[in-house]
Amino acid sequence: MNDQHNHIQIAINTLALLLILYLTGLPCRAQAPADKIENFFHSAYEAGHFHGAAIVARGSDVIYRGAFGLADFEYELPNRPEMPFPVHSITKSFTAILVLQLVEEGILNLNGTLHEYLPDYPSSAADRITIHQMMTHTSGLPEFMLAMPGWMEFDPPDISADSALAFVAGLPLEYEPGEGYAYTNTCYVLLGQIIERVTGRSYAEVLEERILAPLEMHDTQWIADLQSVPGVVRQHLPGRQDEAPNYSVYIAAWGIVSTLDDMLRFGRSLNSKRLLDSETWRLVFTPHALPESEVRFHPATQNPYGYGFALPGSDTPGGDPARVALHAGLGYGGSAMFIRFLEEDWTVVFWSNRGGLPPMIPGLMPFLMEITTSATGTAD
Secondary structure: OHHHHHHHHHHHHHHHHHHHHHHHOOOOOOOOHHHHHHHHHHHHHHOOOOOEEEEEEEOOEEEEEEEOOEEEOOOOEEOOOOOOEEOHHHHHHHHHHHHHHHHHOOOOOOOOEHHHHOOOOOOOOOOOOEHHHHHOOOOOOOOHHHHOOOHHHOOOOOOOHHHHHHHHHOOOOOOOOOOOEOOOHHHHHHHHHHHHHHHOOOHHHHHHHHHHOOOOOOOOEEOOOHHHOOOOOOOEOOOOOOEOOOOOOOOOOOOEEEOHHHHHHHHHHOOOOOOOOHHHHHHHOOOOEOHHHEOOOOHHHHOOEOOOOEOOOOOOOOOOOOOEEEEEEEEOOEEEEEEEEOOOOEEEEEEEOEOOOOOOOOOHHHHHHHHHHHHOOOOO
C-alpha cells in the first residue's frame, strides 16, 4: 500500500513540474543546435556585426541556413541564402589547392623559385623566393594594395595585374624571404600567373577543370566583372547605399563568386582524395608561419598559416595538423568567412554585404567550438 502511494505521489509531482514548465514557458529539453545558431546570427545582426547569410552543416546535413538584412539598400530587397556572393580572399584557398595539384603531378616544385617559373618577373629577389614562401606569406614581397595609391581609399587604380606586379617588383623586400610573416595579395596574384604559365590555360579554366567541375560546384566561377553575375548580392560601401567598386581582375588572390551550398561542397572535399592526396593535405593543414614572425599587422597573421588556410589553435611550426582551418575574405563592400572543423566534419560559411564589417563575428569561434563539441557523437 505504501509503495502504491509513493508511485502515485511521484506521478503527481512529475505532472506538477511539467505543468509549471509549460506555464512559465521554460523548455523541457535543451535548445536545439539550429535554434542556438539562429539566435547567434540574429543577435550578431541586431548588434551590427553581421549583415548577410550563413550556412552551418555537419557532414552533408545542413543544420542552419538563413539570411538577414538587405541585398539592395536602394530598393530594400532582402538578402537570401541562395544568392551568389564574392568570396574575396577565400579564393586563395582554391589557388593553393591548384598549386599543390600541380606539385603532386611534378609540374611545380614547392622549393622552386619565382624566377624559375616566371623568368621575366623583374624583381631582383625572384631567384630567392620559393613557391612555398609565396603560399605561406613568408616571401618578403610587398603588398601592392598598400604600396599603390588609391587602394585603401576605395578607389582602386584602373591598371592591369602586370602593371601592379611590376610596380611592386621595383620596391625593396619587406624582409628577407623566409624570415618573416606578412599577408600579401602580391604572392597569390603571382601564383595565379604561374598556374597559367605552366598549364597554358587561363586561371578560370584551370579552376573549373580541377576543382569546380569535380566537386559539382555549378554555381561557382572566377569572374573579372562582379556585376555581370546574375543575382549576385550587391556589395555596399560602409555607411552608404553606393555599390562598392569592382576590382576582381587580379586573378588567384580574389575574384571567385560562389554560393553557400557550393562552398559547403568545397568544405566537405577538404581532407578527401577528391582533390589531393592525404600526405599533401597534411602539409596544407600544418602551420608553416606563426604570428610571432609577423612583420606587418594583418588580421590573417594573428593565426598560424598553412597552405592557403589560417589554422587557429596551432602553435608549433611543422607540428601536428590543425583541427580547424579557415580563411576570411574582405572587400570594399562586404566580407566572407569559411571555417572547416576537420575532425568533426562541420562546415560554416557566411557573408556580409555591408562594407566596414570584419569577416569574423565577435564570439563566433568559442560559440562554434561549443556547438561542434557538444554535438559530436550525437548524430546517427
